[in-house]
Amino acid sequence: MRAEAATYAARPDLAARVGEIADPWPEFIHHANCNRLWHVMRERFPQFQLVLFDADSERMLGRGQTMPVRWDGTAAGLPGGVDDAVEQGAALADGEADTLCAIVAVLDPAARGRRLSSLVIDAMRSAAATAGLQALIAPVRPTLKEIYPLTAIESYATWRRDDGRLFDPWLRVHERLGGDVLGIAERSMTVEGKVGEWEIWTEMPFPETGSYVLPGALVPIEIDCEADLGRYVEPNVWMRHSPRGA
Numbered sequence: 001m002r003a004e005a006a007t008y009a010a011r012p013d014l015a016a017r018v019g020e021i022a023d024p025w026p027e028f029i030h031h032a033n034c035n036r037l038w039h040v041m042r043e044r045f046p047q048f049q050l051v052l053f054d055a056d057s058e059r060m061l062g063r064g065q066t067m068p069v070r071w072d073g074t075a076a077g078l079p080g081g082v083d084d085a086v087e088q089g090a091a092l093a094d095g096e097a098d099t100l101c102a103i104v105a106v107l108d109p110a111a112r113g114r115r116l117s118s119l120v121i122d123a124m125r126s127a128a129a130t131a132g133l134q135a136l137i138a139p140v141r142p143t144l145k146e147i148y149p150l151t152a153i154e155s156y157a158t159w160r161r162d163d164g165r166l167f168d169p170w171l172r173v174h175e176r177l178g179g180d181v182l183g184i185a186e187r188s189m190t191v192e193g194k195v196g197e198w199e200i201w202t203e204m205p206f207p208e209t210g211s212y213v214l215p216g217a218l219v220p221i222e223i224d225c226e227a228d229l230g231r232y233v234e235p236n237v238w239m240r241h242s243p244r245g246a
């Protein structure tokens, strides 16, 4: 197998086949605020969307999506997270962006566990460099946080193994590639819905007001039966990479 990355702009034929990569997300994630403007990345910025494929068989291995944004280089000036980066990027006029923001990276389950994920981040960095952008920033969703939903992310993000590397596998990949932690995106992605909608999305009943731990959620969701509202506010970890070649 020869894993290679290409942009949607360079390989629209492969971009049309991203549906062949299995959807890793629990249903509720598809109802996040950012989903309203998700299409903008693909439609306006195909040069910043990536596919990972096997150049021998043309089998789809994974994808990476990003949004160009403006950033002043400070931790305080970062977007609020995934929702905010998608919204900010969609509102920018052509040529106003100076930074690329990673939004999502997904490998097909059959392609996981072979360190191919670093190729997706590398391809994002290359796309940023090609466009002359100053940095790749990423509100990173730590993959194992879901099994520690009651642990504060500020603490979880600092956990290290005995070998000194970060505990979380996805944070570890970013760090191995030279990424620096910039801080916590406390409200990176919000999902809101009526209690009945949450019950459909999760196939769980929520009989009374309270906090609930869900499969696939990094923190508990808050259910308010009186207000008929369920809210999930996902925190992520901001990391920064220099563009490739810089």
Ligand SMILES: CC(C)(COP(=O)(O)OP(=O)(O)OC[C@H]1O[C@@H](n2cnc3c(N)ncnc32)[C@H](O)[C@@H]1OP(=O)(O)O)[C@@H](O)C(=O)NCCC(=O)NCCS
Pocket (backbone or CB within 6 Å): 024, 103, 104, 105, 106, 107, 108, 111, 112, 113, 114, 115, 116, 117, 118, 140, 141, 143, 169, 170, 172, 173
């Ligand atoms: C996140 C993702 C792209 C990483 O790709 P991957 O193929 O699983 O990971 P890699 O093979 O590149 O390995 C990365 C590290 O994770 C570790 N790892 C992979 N799966 C693991 C698991 N289930 N539990 C613990 N560690 C795991 C690997 O050992 C490796 O660590 P090491 O290099 O220190 O040995 C992939 O798991 C995925 O698509 N997940 C679903 C979507 C997602 O969560 N995306 C990220 C947020 S947008």
